[in-house]
Amino acid sequence: MYFSVGIETPKSEAEAYGLVVPALCSEKFSCFSAADTEDQIAPMATEAIQLVLESMQEDGTATDGLRDLGALTYQKQADYAYCDAWLMLHVDITAFEGKPKRINISIPDTLISRIDHKVKAAPDRYRDRSHFLATAARHELETAGK
Structure with a gap:
């Protein structure tokens, strides 16, 4: 933030x-x-x-x-x-x-591959896949309704 x-x-x-x-x-x-x-x-x-x-x-x-x-x-x-x-x-x-909470979600494997590629390409921005998804969710929640 x-x-x-x-x-x-x-x-x-x-x-x-x-x-x-x-x-x-x-x-x-x-x-x-x-x-x-x-x-x-x-x-x-x-x-x-x-x-x-x-x-x-x-x-x-x-x-x-x-x-x-x-x-x-x-x-x-x-x-x-x-x-x-x-x-x-x-x-x-x-x-x-x-506190972190483990959840089970289903998303297309091609999307997972794109996420993993983005995480690897930006290690200073994303710690892992979960951090990427949480960041994306925060962004979406902040901009929803604007």
């Missing part, structure tokens, strides 16, 4: 970059972090996102309805007016979506 990360640029060398992830800020949770250098912004924001998602999972808060409204929307909100830069950061959240 892509997350908008608001960045507050430090005013002096003694300060760090302030980071906020509005999609994970609610009455129950908030997602803030800091980075000493520009190179640390993405790793520190990723770590903060994963920690909040872990807390949500432990709390029993569902992550399947999680949506990021986009930097353009957050920029207009007074709560994030201090952010002078924005970053779109991709974080794999599948580990926080619930």
Whole structure:
């Protein structure tokens, strides 16, 4: 999932970059972090996102309805007016979506071959056939009704 990360640029060398992830800020949770250098912004924001998602999972808060409204929307909100830069950061959240459950499905063997070929061709994007199918299902569910 892509997350908008608001960045507050430090005013002096003694300060760090302030980071906020509005999609994970609610009455129950908030997602803030800091980075000493520009190179640390993405790793520190990723770590903060994963920690909040872990807390949500432990709390029993569902992550399947999680949506990021986009930097353009957050920029207009007074709560994030201090952010002078924005970053779109991709974080794999599948580990926080619930327990895996084995199912039995039937699909044509030629489709299975095409899926397996796609998985082999993009190992940085898909871990295995199940991950591919879950990614495709998520995409279809997100775009259905649009």
